[in-house]
Amino acid sequence: MxxxxxxxxxxxxxxxxxxxxxxxxLAFEQALRAAGVDEPHRHLPAHDRINTALWHAVERQEITPGQVRTTRFEQLIAEAGLDADPTQLSDGFALGLGQHGELYPGVLEMLEAVAEHASLGLVTNGLSDIQRARIERLGIARYFQAVVISAEVGCSKPFTAIFDIAFERLRNPSxxxxxxxxxxxxxxxxxxxxYGINTCWYNWRNTTPGELDRFDFEIADLDLLLPIVATT
Ligand SMILES: [Mg+2]
Structure with a gap:
């Protein structure tokens, strides 16, 4: 600290x-079903693996967030031998991602409470239309003084440029x-x-960090964030 x-x-x-x-x-099943693919849930594990690998490639600056959008379906179609159009799947998936998914239980209350003690920013590696649709639907924009989406600003976490943008929008806090x-x-x-700021790892999966991983706080429950912010 x-x-x-x-x-x-x-x-x-x-x-x-x-x-x-x-x-x-939900978005995956909806998109594949609309494209006439039978038993779409059978392909979800492969999609998750491909998608995760592509976002890690974004973190390494090998590809842009925008390239993830269609590439993940091109790879899935090739791997699973599906008879489908990657653009149709990716458009349907993007639409569904914006439409489906809820905040974890207690998140609104947590944001409300933490916002009484600190200014909040949202910094997300993601696609603009999807993240904007989610933020709008979930009604969380009001808690954040800055919302920074990697595909909109052309840089991603873990690089410092995206934090520079967030800090500028937050009027350069300490x-x-x-x-x-x-x-x-x-x-x-x-x-x-x-970026040289404090870090709190939300380790809800209860995974073991690597030997070189460093963080200032580790919490398994978001309810444990308020005591950190309110008492420090
Ligand atoms: Mg995350």
């Missing part, structure tokens, strides 16, 4: 505030008083570390 008091909290969206697994499963909260060690926590 770099300083005693947290006055700015940056949140990740997917798998931190939003139940992205449920969102993806780094020592800022905290990045997220479930991903490779994007959220590494990103916060790269």
């Amino acid at each position: 770099k300083q005693a008091r947290v006055t700015t909290v940056l949140f990740d969206l997917d798998h931190t505030l939003l139940d992205s697994d449920a969102s993806e499963a 780094k020592a008083s800022s905290l990045m909260v997220g479930d991903s060690l490779s994007s959220d926590i590494q990103g916060g570390t790269n």
